[in-house]
Amino acid sequence: MTKTRLEAFSDGVIAIIVTIMVLEIKVPHEATMSALLGLWPVFMSYLLSFVFISIYWGNHHHLLHTVNHVNSQIIWSNMHLLFWLSLVPFSTGWMGENHFQELPVALYAINLLLCAIAYYILQTTIMKHHTFSEKLAEAMKKQEKKGMASLFLYIVSIIAAFFNPVISEIIFGVVAIMWVIPDKNIERALKD
Amino acid sequence: MTKTRLEAFSDGVIAIIVTIMVLEIKVPHEATMSALLGLWPVFMSYLLSFVFISIYWGNHHHLLHTVNHVNSQIIWSNMHLLFWLSLVPFSTGWMGENHFQELPVALYAINLLLCAIAYYILQTTIMKHHTFSEKLAEAMKKQEKKGMASLFLYIVSIIAAFFNPVISEIIFGVVAIMWVIPDKNIERALKD
Amino acid sequence: MTKTRLEAFSDGVIAIIVTIMVLEIKVPHEATMSALLGLWPVFMSYLLSFVFISIYWGNHHHLLHTVNHVNSQIIWSNMHLLFWLSLVPFSTGWMGENHFQELPVALYAINLLLCAIAYYILQTTIMKHHTFSEKLAEAMKKQEKKGMASLFLYIVSIIAAFFNPVISEIIFGVVAIMWVIPDKNIERALKD
Amino acid sequence: MTKTRLEAFSDGVIAIIVTIMVLEIKVPHEATMSALLGLWPVFMSYLLSFVFISIYWGNHHHLLHTVNHVNSQIIWSNMHLLFWLSLVPFSTGWMGENHFQELPVALYAINLLLCAIAYYILQTTIMKHHTFSEKLAEAMKKQEKKGMASLFLYIVSIIAAFFNPVISEIIFGVVAIMWVIPDKNIERALKD
Numbered sequence A, B, C, D: 001m002t003k004t005r006l007e008a009f010s011d012g013v014i015a016i017i018v019t020i021m022v023l024e025i026k027v028p029h030e031a032t033m034s035a036l037l038g039l040w041p042v043f044m045s046y047l048l049s050f051v052f053i054s055i056y057w058g059n060h061h062h063l064l065h066t067v068n069h070v071n072s073q074i075i076w077s078n079m080h081l082l083f084w085l086s087l088v089p090f091s092t093g094w095m096g097e098n099h100f101q102e103l104p105v106a107l108y109a110i111n112l113l114l115c116a117i118a119y120y121i122l123q124t125t126i127m128k129h130h131t132f133s134e135k136l137a138e139a140m141k142k143q144e145k146k147g148m149a150s151l152f153l154y155i156v157s158i159i160a161a162f163f164n165p166v167i168s169e170i171i172f173g174v175v176a177i178m179w180v181i182p183d184k185n186i187e188r189a190l191k192d
Helices: A002-024 A033-037 A040-065 A072-086 A088-097 A102-129 A134-163 A165-180 A184-191 B002-024 B033-037 B040-065 B072-086 B088-097 B102-128 B134-161 B165-180 B184-191 C002-024 C033-037 C040-065 C072-086 C088-097 C102-128 C134-163 C165-180 C184-191 D002-024 D033-037 D040-065 D072-086 D088-097 D102-128 D134-163 D165-180 D184-191
Strands: none
Touching: A002 A040, A002 A072, A002 A088, A002 B002, A002 B072, A002 B088, A002 D002, A002 D040, A033 B102, A040 A072, A040 A088, A040 A102, A040 A165, A040 B002, A040 B072, A072 A088, A072 A102, A072 D002, A072 D040, A088 A102, A088 D002, A102 A134, A102 A165, A102 D033, A134 A165, B002 B040, B002 B072, B002 B088, B002 C002, B002 C072, B002 C088, B033 C102, B040 B072, B040 B088, B040 B102, B040 B165, B040 C002, B040 C072, B072 B088, B072 B102, B088 B102, B102 B134, B102 B165, B134 B165, C002 C040, C002 C072, C002 C088, C002 D002, C002 D072, C002 D088, C033 D102, C040 C072, C040 C088, C040 C102, C040 C165, C040 D002, C040 D072, C072 C088, C072 C102, C088 C102, C102 C134, C102 C165, C134 C165, D002 D040, D002 D072, D002 D088, D040 D072, D040 D088, D040 D102, D040 D165, D072 D088, D072 D102, D088 D102, D102 D134, D102 D165, D134 D165
16 A cells, blocks of 8 residues: 555656656747757757666666565655656756756766665665565665666766766766666566 | 556656646737737647647557556567657647748657657557457457558658648648547457 | 546646646746735636636546446547646636736636536536436536536626626636535435 | 545645756756856755655655545645645745745745645544544644644744744754654554
8 A cells, every 4th residue: 555655656756757858858949950950969868868767767666566565764765766866857958958068967977876876775775674585685686786887887977077978978878778678587586 | 566557657657748738838928819819829739739649648548458467678668659759749849839830840740650650669569478369459450550551641741741731730630530539449359 | 447547647637737837936036025926916826726626626536436437438528628627727827927817817717618618528428328326316417507507607707807807706716616615415425 | 446546646746746846946058067056055945845745745645544535625625735735846946046035935934834734734634534543543643743843843934034044944954854754653553
């Protein structure tokens, strides 16, 4: 019961985050090709964030699937994650508006890093309050490794942004692909 | 369980898409009839998109009804569809703002085409992972034909936009009516 | 199942409508009392619409409670209602922005009238496809009377707006109070 | 059933409130550190309101958990609470935009006070219509005390805002911490 409402609320917030981002793609007043092409960086940053938020939604989904009972610590760890996710439309908009310049790219990377840390905290909090089957515990450990690799890559991309933002963008792409590739371990472990 | 959350998330995103579009109808500062009538193209494009998004919601609804288990491929095909749907408020706004000029009408048609392709991919993905009753399979085949006809009509409307956008608008209307007329086949097949 | 999703989608759209209206109360750039008081008409129109949308949500809630199976006609009657409801943030904003002048007040009344007609169509569609207990049928008849009275009052308020918008506002208040007063008939009939 | 929909609707509205607030953090047109730091007050007011709305969501969650049947009085008390909550994005935006000046801070405190009163009314309405186990009644009494303390602190912060807004901000922080610390009484009482 309680868990259902936590899921529903998180789904609502994530659905709104993913959709209001599109409001940052301001409708141009001219009906010309150049006006449309001028939106390219805003569109690309929207696409990138859409993928990242989708990944979080999917992982969040799997993570909460393992939860039996919800307590205050889990609720607040979850709110903490939603807080950083809710700032993604802002950092996405700033990055797109300024055509992937150094500082906005660095801020975007920091935002992703904070989301990843918040997710890690939520996962740890849930694991502390639950005992899992051996298989599931193993699968979650593997995902934790992936999470750690992402944390490291985000830190690299923050530093890289000040030298060459293109490197950071490539790193964002690598992390996204790393997560989009389905994580069959947890799915399989949950089935058993 | 998993399916419920996929439906809930999709419903949330589609509900937000359909509603934030209304924010593109900017409140005029004067209380005059001419200020109100000036909004006519924006209103018409809103109405058109409201109908299209409603059709997608209804079809999505029926399509997911047939699903038993959700996997990563289905989740990502669904996200792909939601991505193109989420751009509809932008292309609607651009078309309305520029009074149905060539380029915005073409872009709107491209957006509808991409949504239709994404829907087709989602349907194919779901059919690959499920075995249906003979009747349901037949009903879905019929709907696929309708989908193919829509794809063709969207392509025609993209080209037509550069000659006369009115032709494209008529095509949009035809496609909308084609889908609004209830598709009793799937409903009946699901009942059995 | 199907009904659950129709309810969830409608709830989502109505929740978004009621909340994005607040975005029309633009944050003033000065921290003065006069800047705040200048928002009075916008705030009042927001309050009025919040009450009306709430009433629709409550009635919609009760109406769908009586539904057993959903078909295409019910889905489209529902979408039709949501369409007119989705325009309320616009007509509310226009009325507030222009301090309850004649034309915006008339448009607001027209919008409420169209919502009421759409609701009436939805109710009729549902009643056509269902057979109710005697008590429930009687309770719904009573509510229909209330609906008819509202329709009449909305038409009066449209005409009145061009003579004196204050009369229209008083009528809006009367209709709102008429509906806020709990309708125990349906509640009681549903219990049996 | 009815209760589920009340919860779902409230969740939807609260999820939207918490997320659209982020739209008040306007994306700056320059990619400079000073442009980013200029957003500090807007960010801080967003963080504060995010925490307050989260607290309301959590408490609302627990409160409705105790409800068995929903009637018109409960529905309207709930709408009343949602109304004041829905104004939080506005008062948050005004406070941030004007860097925590006297009047906006006072208005923010008034808004929090009205939310607290509305919550108190909702709780009283629910308690009037339900009989609780001794333990749960006791736990709710304790929470009522906390609510009363908050009401008092909000009133103090309204007055303090005109002398020194910093005092009000400290009070906001104290109230937030008071509520973030988990309220295990109700959780425990509900378990029994």
